Amino acid sequence: MYNNFKEKAIEYVKQAVQEDNAGNYVKAFPLYMNALGYFETHLKYEKNPKIKEAITLKFTEYLRRAEEIRSMLDGGSPEPTSNGDAAIATKPKTKSKDGGEGDGENPEHAKLQAGLSSAIVREKPNVKWNDVAGLDSAKQALKEAVILPVKFPQFFTGKRRPWRAFLLYGPPGTGKSYLAKAVATEADSTFFSISSSDLVSKWMGESEKLVSNLFQMARDSAPSIIFIDEIDSLCGQRGEGNESEASRRIKTELLVQMQGVGHNDHKVLVLAATNTPYALDQAIRRRFDKRIYIPLPDLKARQHMFKVHLGDTPNNLTERDFESLARRTEGFSGSDISVCVKDVLFEPVRKTQDAMFFIKTSDGMWVPCGPKQPGAVQITMEELAAKELASKILPPPISRRDFDKVLARQRPTVSTSDLGVHEKFTKEFGEEG
Structure with a gap:
């Protein structure tokens, strides 16, 4: 089956080279890209190391040529073509065909940065430190990394430097992203919230440029924070069977950028979250100064959460x-x-819908009640609405019994085995939050 991929790749390469030699670069570029896509798929299935090596060499050669053509297309091609949109969709800025310099700003950077601008959190999420229940040591470490360097730069002299990279890990639903929202609210910094979909591009070579541009934008608008949610989807273990060439290139670029070689990155903090820390590439894991376990909430934290969600x-x-x-x-x-609380919030509404008796309060509102309550009127919610009293119907306050009813049917979603995996990782590589 996989030989079909190689045959299709060779077919596209022949067409691409033909158009390339004829100077039809707008047509040649998407043909090269199609060929690279089929070569990449073939490499996943090819078992013979010599054939794999030969294809990889050709892949690199055609990739380099495709990048050169993208550069040449920077000046824009006047000839219309059905493949034109695909060809110039990601064109970078270098020199135009006539060898002259193009106009001012690099359009490739402008395009990539425009795509990333949606990742900047411009409105504060309004989640305060106090809204995050427990996790005192995690909050303390983040304050040291985010708040103190901005408010008290004089603290960080000599060898004392702020933390540059945090990994928050733990079972799903423990508040890792919520903690990141608190950081975005409390920090006087530019906050970039990134997911894998923001950085993964179908265009060969563009994903790593998105990573590079992201870090450059963060440096330009420092102090800044880059939050990468579910980082395991971008940075899984290298060498896995399902790992693509694009994935390897993203990881390599992320490693280079997080290393900060040649850059002054002490005002750029990388904050990442994952539910599966063992799935992370080891080199990526080592880039995080702090690896903090965000566990299930303890007794006091759960009590606080019920109050916060009930509001x-x-x-x-x-x-x-x-x-x-x-x-x-x-x-x-x-x-x-x-x-649980969301479910409970609807219990009074359900009671109101099912009620057969209502009582009229002193302020003219109708509240569901029992049939024996003094002043009870036998009427339904629909009948009250028919009398144009819909705006006067009020659900009863939430009671302890409402919680009893919901908790009787709800179960925790985190298994004991999940907890064991995270606790083992903490003993080996992390610290308690």
């Missing part, structure tokens, strides 16, 4: 009720508690 929604829960809820949710993640 100012009318309820009649006491402090003792919140303590009891925290004890009953041992093993729940922050996400589990959030889902």
Whole structure:
């Protein structure tokens, strides 16, 4: 089957070389790119090391030529072609065909940076340090890295330097991204929030340029923070069977940029999160000064989370009720508690929809009640709405019984085996959050 990929690649190369020799660069470029795509797929399946090496050499040769053509296309091609859009979609800025310099700003950088500009968090997420339950040592370390260098630069003299790279790891739903939001809110820095989709491009060679441009933008707007969520999707172990050439190139570029060779990066912090720390490439893992375990919330943290998620929604829960809820949710993640409270928030609405009796309060609102309550009127929500009283219907306050009902059907989503993996990683490479 995989021989078909090689045959298609050779077919595209022949067409590309023919157009290239004829000077039809706009047509040649997408043909080269198609050939490279088929060669890359063939390499995944090829078992013979000599054939693999020969194809890799050809791949590199055609890639280099494709990059040269992209450079030549920088001046823009006047000839219309069906492949034109694909050919010039990622063209870089060097010299035009006539050898003259193009105009001012490098259009490739402008294009790449325009694509990355959406990753800049321009509005504060409004998540304060106090909104993050527990995780005191993680918050302390992040304050040292983010707040102190900006507010008190005089602290960092001599050999004392701020932390440059943090890895937050732990089970899903423990608040790693939430902690990053708190950093974005509290830090007086430019905050870049990046996912793998922001950096992975279908164009050969463009992904690593996106990485390079990202770090350059961060340096230009320093102090800045680059947050990479689910970094394992970008930086898995090298040498894995399903690893593509593009993936290797992204990792290499990320390693170079995080090393900061030739750059003054002490005002650029890299913050990354992962649910699977063992899946990270070892070289990438070593680039993180701090590797902090974000565990499941403890008793006090869970109690705080119930209060935060409930907010100012009318309820009649006491402090003792919140303590009891925290004890009953041992093993729940922050996400589990959030889902639980969201479900509970709808319980009063469900009661209102199912109610057969309502009582009219002193301020003219209709609240569902039991049939024996003094002043109860036998009527449904739909009947009240039909009397144009929809805006006067009010759900009852949330009660402890609502939580009992929801918790009876909810289970924690993090398994004991998941916790064991993270605790083992912490003993080997990390530290407690």
